Amino acid sequence: MINNIKDVLINNLINSTVNKAFDSSVKIIKTSKEDNKFNHLNKDASYLLYIHIPFCDNLCPFCTFHKYKYDHKKSIKYFKNLRKEIRVLKSYNTKIDSIYIGGGSPLINEVEIIKTIKLLKELFDVDDISCETDPNHIELETVKKLKGLVKRLSIGVQSFDNEILKKLSRYDRFGNDKELIRKIKNITRILPITNVDLIFNLPNQTEASLRKDLEIAKNLEVEQITTYPLMSSTLNSKFINRFQANQNKEKFYYLICDILKDYHMNNMWSFSKECVEILNDEYVSNHNEYIGLGSGGFSYLEGNLFVNSYDLDNYEKLLNKRKDTIIAKSTFNKKEVIQYYFLCTLFSGSFNIKKYYETFNIDLEKYLKKELFLIKKLDFVYEKEDVLYLTKKGQYVLTVIMANFYSKMDKVRAIFKSGQIV
Ligand SMILES: C[S@@+](CC[C@H](N)C(=O)[O-])C[C@H]1O[C@@H](n2cnc3c(N)ncnc32)[C@H](O)[C@@H]1O
Numbered sequence: 565m566i567n568n569i570k571d572v573l574i575n576n577l578i579n580s581t582v583n584k585a586f587d588s589s590v591k592i593i594k595t596s597k598e599d600n601k602f603n604h605l606n607k608d609a610s611y612l613l614y615i616h617i618p619f620c621d622n623l624c625p626f627c628t629f630h631k632y633k634y635d636h637k638k639s640i641k642y643f644k645n646l647r648k649e650i651r652v653l654k655s656y657n658t659k660i661d662s663i664y665i666g667g668g669s670p671l672i673n674e675v676e677i678i679k680t681i682k683l684l685k686e687l688f689d690v691d692d693i694s695c696e697t698d699p700n701h702i703e704l705e706t707v708k709k710l711k712g713l714v715k716r717l718s719i720g721v722q723s724f725d726n727e728i729l730k731k732l733s734r735y736d737r738f739g740n741d742k743e744l745i746r747k748i749k750n751i752t753r754i755l756p757i758t759n760v761d762l763i764f765n766l767p768n769q770t771e772a773s774l775r776k777d778l779e780i781a782k783n784l785e786v787e788q789i790t791t792y793p794l795m796s797s798t799l800n801s802k803f804i805n806r807f808q809a810n811q812n813k814e815k816f817y818y819l820i821c822d823i824l825k826d827y828h829m830n831n832m833w834s835f836s837k838e839c840v841e842i843l844n845d846e847y848v849s850n851h852n853e854y855i856g857l858g859s860g861g862f863s864y865l866e867g868n869l870f871v872n873s874y875d876l877d878n879y880e881k882l883l884n885k886r887k888d889t890i891i892a893k894s895t896f897n898k899k900e901v902i903q904y905y906f907l908c909t910l911f912s913g914s915f916n917i918k919k920y921y922e923t924f925n926i927d928l929e930k931y932l933k934k935e936l937f938l939i940k941k942l943d944f945v946y947e948k949e950d951v952l953y954l955t956k957k958g959q960y961v962l963t964v965i966m967a968n969f970y971s972k973m974d975k976v977r978a979i980f981k982s983g984q985i986v
């Protein structure tokens with residue numbers, strides 16, 4: 565009982581700290597003609613490139629990512645514009661070391677995405693290319709065509725439980741448990757890494773159902789399994805609130821860690837088989853800065869968060885008129901930049917204070933004194949030879965903080981979805 569009360573208090577404290585920090589630091593304003601994300605690139609740096617494909621065959625009610633219902637003609641025009649934006653990036657002689665193609669459903673127009681990936685490889689000579697997909701675009705022939713182009717294919721499954729799939733409106737659209745298993749089995753081991761996305765803490769999800777999901781994913785022998793906690797925000801709360809909230813988040817998280825204990829933890833919700841080279845799932849987690857191209861793409865450069873136009877016509881217009889598609893930004897101060905870097909790095913399991921000082925000449929204690937005191941006092945981390953490591957409890961807490969952070973990002977997305985800034 566006392567432990568429960570302590571946990572509730574800790575959870576409330578974390579939530580209010582993250583919420584306050586987010587609200588006070590993320591102030592989205594319209595960009596001016598002088599703003600240009602490419603002017604914030606450093607010639608000596610190598611970046612992660614994020615590319616957004618905002619199309620889906622069906623719009624799932626729980627998902628708050630930026631997407632439109634697929635329209636073939638619109639997609640052809642979009643990919644053409646996207647390749648134009650990729651060439652603009654190249655004109656700045658930017659070095660790219662990895663690429664994450666997310667959506668939406670990036671494989672929705674096979675011809676166009678392959679043409680785009682080929683261009684990316686030609687211009688940037690990158691091997692680390694990760695691509696998301698829904699389960700409807702993973703035919704054997706398609707995946708074979710991605711050989712040599714895509715290193716990691718991430719398939720959104722969410723759950724293999726038919727009752728849950730029905731609730732998520734995915735059963736009729738993407739197939740039942742048997743169909744999902746058959747589709748994935750058919751394409752494993754073609755690309756270096758196949759990842760399966762699952763969600764935990766779903767409405768009515770039981771321990772037995774989650775256990776079964778994880779066992780199925782393990783038996784599929786995919787190289788990577790990602791387990792997101794269900795994230796809710798103002799953008800999907802109408803759907804999520806129709807169901808009774810699942811109170812088992814913490815218990816489920818520890819269950820996942822236990823079932824996947826033989827896997828390597830890339831970050832708090834991504835697990836890889838030890839044998840494969842690690843490609844990190846969360847594009848923010850091991851890169852401090854990143855460039856986002858495509859409609860709705862986010863970039864984080866020199867302490868600025870830039871947002872590309874959500875509206876496809878405006879995206880095209882801006883690209884042709886000023887070669888940059890940003891419409892809004894938020895600028896962070898030094899402490900906020902340090903906080904964000906600390907959060908993202910610790911999310912992978914540890915933070916090397918000494919290395920951080922040597923690389924950036926920043927004394928973490930000076931900027932995050934209160935935060936460090938608190939997380940040590942609450943036993944979320946322990947320190948060994950200038951490195952902070954997450955404890956078991958800390959791993960769960962970081963999962964909750966990161967999920968809160970993403971949910972808060974929906975507040976930003978809501979501004980563009982509602983058309984307040986186009
Ligand atoms: C942008 S989606 C693309 C996946 C692909 N379009 C699909 O539907 O299979 C990437 C992943 O985000 C996760 N996701 C989406 N909405 C979520 C939510 N509300 N809470 C937790 N995870 C979510 C899902 O696991 C999904 O596979």
Ligand code: SF4
Nearest residue numbers: 620623624627667668
């Ligand atoms: S979960 Fe995937 S298919 Fe469903 S709306 Fe989101 S991006 Fe589209």
